[in-house]
Amino acid sequence: MTKTVSWLAAVAACALVAPLPAQAQAQAQAPENLKVGVIATLSGPPAVLGQQIRNGFQLAVKELGGKLGGREVEVLVQDDELKPDVAVGKVKALVERDKVDFVVGPVFSNILQAIVKPATEGGAILISPNAGTSNYAGRDCNPNLFVTSYQNDxxxxxxxxxxxxxxxxTAFIMAPNYQAxxxxxxGFKRWFKGDVVDEVYVPLNQLDYSAELSKIAAAKPSVVFVFLPGGMGVNFVKQYRQxxxxxxxxxxxxxxxxxxxLPAQQDAALGFFAGSNWAPNLDNPKNKAFVDAYEKEFGAVPATYAFQAYDTAMLIDGALKATKGDTKDRDALRAALRKADFTSLRGDFKFNxxxxxxxxxxxxxxxxRPDGKFQTEIVSKVFDDYADSYVGSCKMK
Structure with a gap:
């Protein structure tokens, strides 16, 4: 009698802890969370650039209900500190320890060059929402690297x-001394056929431009062209105006x-021109909704970094819908990404x-703007459906 009761109790206990066959099957079929590693510069003077990338990507994921391609997504954010060695270590951890399916980033091209190998050879697909160096557009193109921004030039x-x-x-031209x-x-010289009176490379993150401004004043060029991102640009514009x-x-x-x-430059930047693939006032319904949502969520006007990161999330979402959430078949996943089956905030978009x-x-x-905020606004279209100049050197077809 006692043995029978004990046996029945044991069976009952097992029934409580062991899933029914249907439950077990459902659990086995349930996909694991998709993992995406976002690596961007989130400290120092250029931190605002990385913050825009992080914010743009996370806004898209939020709007998609925390899913990409129907799969719950876990976004792991890392600060590369604008140091290639730090970036490599953090990307290796994302790929080898965290087993991310995608690495999204970075901001700067020297970081991109450092992380391509550990990201792609480690098994992840790397999608750059900003940096787009010439070598990866040409001779070093990589089937596991996608760029949603542009080729730098x-x-x-x-x-x-x-x-x-x-x-x-005549032109005085200046940029930081790194690949971008x-x-x-x-890129500027590819189309400008006038006389370049001086070509100056400054250290990355230089903030004092008194020597360069003296050179500009002495040279008296027809135009100055500069590429000085983040805090570099803030200081240059203020000093140029002063x-x-x-x-x-x-x-x-x-x-x-x-x-x-612009939030730091404000009136000092009024009237300055720039080249871009987008602007907040680009007139299409999806972009208007994005700008409104970003400003509501983060209290700031989005920049190209944010919209390109938003597009990156939408690209992944579209590709995973095509593969029914599968990331294991890498050939199918790459093919789905190349189709770029999503609506870009910029309008026309396709991969070369x-x-x-x-x-x-x-x-x-x-x-x-009438509300007192500053933004860039489109003056004219300069290039239509424009491909980069290096694609002919890429062996992928």
């Missing part, structure tokens, strides 16, 4: 073509006056054979 080519079309004869800086000046040069020598730029720097975008580019100008 292209944004700067806008200014070069505008200066050429306006008949400007070299790409920027190469030196009285803004009234006599126009400035063309990229990432020097944008929504990440090197996994870099073909898209439109604009001349923009800094303006002050």
């Amino acid at each position: 292209q944004m700067h080519e806008v200014s070069g073509k505008y200066a050429q079309d306006k008949g400007m004869k 800086g070299k790409d920027s000046l190469a 030196a009285g040069l803004a009234e006599t020598i126009p400035v063309l730029s990229t990432f020097t006056v944008d929504e990440s720097t 054979t090197n996994n870099y975008p073909v898209q439109d580019f604009y001349l923009t100008k800094v303006a002050k």
Whole structure:
């Protein structure tokens, strides 16, 4: 009698802890959370750029109900500190320890060059929402690297073509001394055929431009072209205006006056021109909704960094819908990503054979909105469905 009761109790206990066959099958079929590692510069003077990337990506995930392609997503955010060695260590941890399916980032091209190998050879697909160096668009193109922003040169080519079309004869050009800086000046010179009176490379994160401003004043060029992102651009614009040069020598730029720097530059940046693939006032319903949502969520006007990161999340979502959430079949996943089955905030968007975008580019100008906030606004379209100049060297087809 006692043995029978004990046996029945044991069976009952097992029934409480052991799932029924149907439950077990459902659990076995339930996909694991999708893991995405976001790596961006989140400290120091350029931190605002990385914050925009993080915010733009997370806003898209929030709007998609915390899912990408129907799978619950876990977003792991890391600060690369603008140090290649730090970035490599953190990407290796994301790939090897956390087993992320995608790495999204970074802001800066020197970091991109450091993390491509550990990210892609470690088994993840790397999607850059900003950095787009020339080598990965050409000879070093990689089937596991996608860029949702641009090839670095292209944004700067806008200014070069505008200066050429306006008949400007001489230019003083300046950028930070790293790959993106070299790409920027190469892009400007690709279209500008006038005389470059001085080509200056400054240390990354330089904040004092008194020596360079003296050179500009002495050279008296028709135009100044600069690529000085983040805090570099904030200081340059203020110092340029204080030196009285803004009234006599126009400035063309990229990432020097944008929504990440304008809250600090404010009136000093009014009237400065830039090249871009987007602006907050780009007239389409999806972009208007994004700008409104971003401002409501974060209390700031989004910059290109934010919209490109938002697009990155939407790209992943579209690809995973095509693969029914599967990330294990890498060939199918890459094919789905290349189709770019999503609606970009910029409008026209498709991937070229090197996994870099073909898209439109604009001349923009800094303006002050009726609500007192500053933003860049589109002046004119400079390039239509524009492909980068390096795709011919890419062996992918």
